[in-house]
Amino acid sequence: MRWEERLLAVFDDLEQQADGLALAVRDAEVPELARAAYAEVDLASRLHASVGHPLTLTVAGVGEVAGELLRAGRGWCLVGRGAGTWVVRTEGIVAVRGLSEQALGGDHRQLPARLGLGSMLRSLAEATVPVAAYAFDASVHTGRVRRVGADFFELWEPATTDVAGWRLVPFHAISALRPVPEG
Structure with a gap:
């Protein structure tokens, strides 16, 4: 060589x-x-990618909430169907089972998915739907959403007939809301 x-x-x-x-x-x-x-990857990205999936949430002050993930917004998600529908604040989620392995970043979300809890509450106010608002401390406030501010909402509790029937509830105190049947 x-x-x-x-x-x-x-x-x-x-x-x-x-x-x-x-x-x-x-x-x-x-x-x-x-x-x-x-x-x-944040929880919101995993939730947005899981719309349409059945899942089970453990929610502070409520316990387990199971159903189809119908919508996910900025700071909240809608779970269930019909009378069993829950609006759950992401800050109230303790654990989740059934999420997709995928994640969907904010740039890929449709405009309605970018709406915050205030928008959801305003739609409940327009529909005059009675709701039960579950707090982190497990207390429950019921009534109709009257007005929605930047970081609070007002509930009218029909059992009272005076100004004391209005209750102001800060967003940060609530882990979940659900419609309640009338009657």
């Missing part, structure tokens, strides 16, 4: 070693990059 062939063989060997080291470094980086990317 001539010296040029030996030199080329040495270079080939060094290139193969460098390629092997590059692959080893990449193989070590891929799991770390995946962990870093997953660390950016």
Whole structure:
């Protein structure tokens, strides 16, 4: 073997070693990059990707709420069907079973999915639907949503006939709401 062939063989060997080291470094980086990317996924992204899925939520002050995830908005989700429908604030969620493995970032959500709890409460006020508002401390406030402010809503409790029948409820105190049957 001539010296040029030996030199080329040495270079080939060094290139193969460098390629092997590059692959080893990449193989070590891929799991770390995946962990870093997953660390950016929030609960809202998982909820938005799970619309249409059956799931079970454990909700502070309520317990388990099971049903189809009908909608997900900014800071809330709608679970159930008909009279068994719940509006659950994401801050009230203690645990979830049944979520999709996927996530849907904010840029890919439709406009209605970007609406906050205030928008949902305003629609309840317009519909004059009686609701039960469940607080984190397990207390329940019932009535019709009258007006909705930036971070609170007012409930009219029909059992009273004076101004004391209005109750102001801050958003941060509520974990979930549900319609209640009239009568």
